[in-house]
Amino acid sequence: MTILNPFFGKYGGQYVPEVLIPALNQLEETFVEARHDPSFRRELNDLLHKYAGRPTPLTLCQNITKGTKTRIYLKREDLVHGGAHKTNQVIGQALLAKRMGKTRIIAETGAGQHGVATALICARMGFKCRIYMGITDTERQKPNVFRMRLMGAEVREISVGAGTLKEACNEALRDYAANFENTHYIIGTAAGPHPFPTIVREFQKIIGEEIRYQIELEEGRLPDACFACVGGGSNAIGMFADFLDTDVPLYGVEPGGKGLETGMHGATIEKGVDGIFFGALSKNLQTEDGMINESNTISAGLDFPSVGPQHAYLDSIGRVKYVNATNKEALEAFVLLSEQEGIIPALESSHAMAYAIKMMREHPDKEQVFVVNLSGRGDKDIFSVSKYLEDLGCIRADGSIDTAPLRK
């Protein structure tokens, strides 16, 4: 029996081999106990403030909103140490691992941001660290692979299947099933078997808590909408958790890839069906026979054919609206934010930005306040983006960038 409810409505659960149940029980017990332990809170807050750089600012866009009455604030998770929101919850889970007496940490990673976050905290706290990453992703996110290795992590490249996040998840689960006695698996997103989706949300919800405080200072009121990208959904649930009891519209933006009509996308909630994968009942992209399909997007961090179970639930009750942005829309947002605000966003976060821009353009005369979770920085993406832009005819002869082809 679990201590906390392992389900969100009908979604979630613990669909893992029996052999892993004792490890999940131990994790849940440790988490429940640590949450109320002042010394744990102190150590966590200390690391969040003095190591990771929290709180992160809320930045008002100056130029991108010109000619409209929309104000867009960016929650600057790109400024968290490591370059993305991932560090928030990795610190929490690493402290839990220490409390459980584990000496080794494993993790899966797509874009490499979760891998980097895991590697840095392992270096800091002295854990042995292995990161599983698909070979397609090690190729498109090379800078992060080197960052992980530099910080002492072993990066294990997975070549089966499409070599993306899904295979990395399977391989990490296999390692966990063999080594859980001394190893903690830091799942990187709000997915996986209970208690992971709950633990990850609780350690990420500081994002939304800070936003509520900061937007009150800036605007004296709640925003008119919040936007976050959704792959597995950890930055989104971190942003949304503190707004669930309000009526602020919340938008989860999934990767639309080449367009939903092409079938080449990662829009799991919009296009997926109920199914059991990666330890939970959630929405998946899968065949009639239950075989999990490959997702497709330029964003390695959103390239996941499933989604955290709480998102499937929030969709089913209509509390969060799940929409999508295509590769081209995300690329345009990537370039616009760089050109006009001097902020290079991660390709993942560019999806959230793209949808906010779309809504801004639809109602230029509407007074509205948006908050976009800028979940990570885009330095890791510059080489791939430059290649995408070149392929799409966006690089002029003099090397400058033309976004017009992205709007076709």
Add this chain to the structure above:
Amino acid sequence: MEKRFEKRFAALAAKHEGGFVPFVTLCDPDFETSIKILHCLRENGADALELGFPFSDPCADGPVIQHADKRALKSGARTKDFFACIRAVRDADPEIPMSILVYANVVYAHGIDNFFKMAADSGLDAVLVPDVPSGMLTTKSGDFAKAAADHGIDTVLIAPPNADDATLQQIAKITTGYTYVLSRFGITGTETAFGKPVKVIKRLKELKAPVPILGFGISTPEHVKQALETGAVGAIAGSGCVKIIEKHLGDVPALLKELGAYVSAMKAATRG
């Protein structure tokens, strides 16, 4: 409903023999070859068959069975073909106990009740879902145990070496057919030798659980002997069989010859 696992293992006990249960993936490498492989296993002394339902993401399996699943799916085989293989064996042999190892999503995708109906229609005896632990068999999200019972299919649970007593009690209570005793942690494969969960087996017997059969890491006749010494009444060997299939892809006669000899040798090791 015939209780083929119970019957077969009672008969083996009467002869003071252990049971040898080979495991292969259905439709690996394709439907036609798979049928020949299944008959080969049966004709060379397999006491029961445990058959893998191919899945895109077999997270409890090592590389050998992952590749087998991939070959099967690549051949274009689908759920109806997997059940057709079982039907073919059942038509040829009304007595042999057969179970499948199938991942939760495949069951769920077809509708849990409907999947068990298809299983019963194919002549199958038991279903083991490796990613549905005892605590998840019956929840508001799905009732695997009820669907199995409604269609007269045995529900096999896995008893791992680290299970606490409450879990073993629950497993003993729910499991029917046989109890899959996990020899060690980790995933399927021959890379890591099997362990000897003597205490778990002893406890399961005290709890009157269905017969304990040991799996994970068993690939030689010597392993089979050692497995039976733990108190298990049978041994399951998967990766050992599948490696032979993998070795002879494209040469069915050579495949059947080596596989037949392997199964005979493994079976021989069960006779004291």
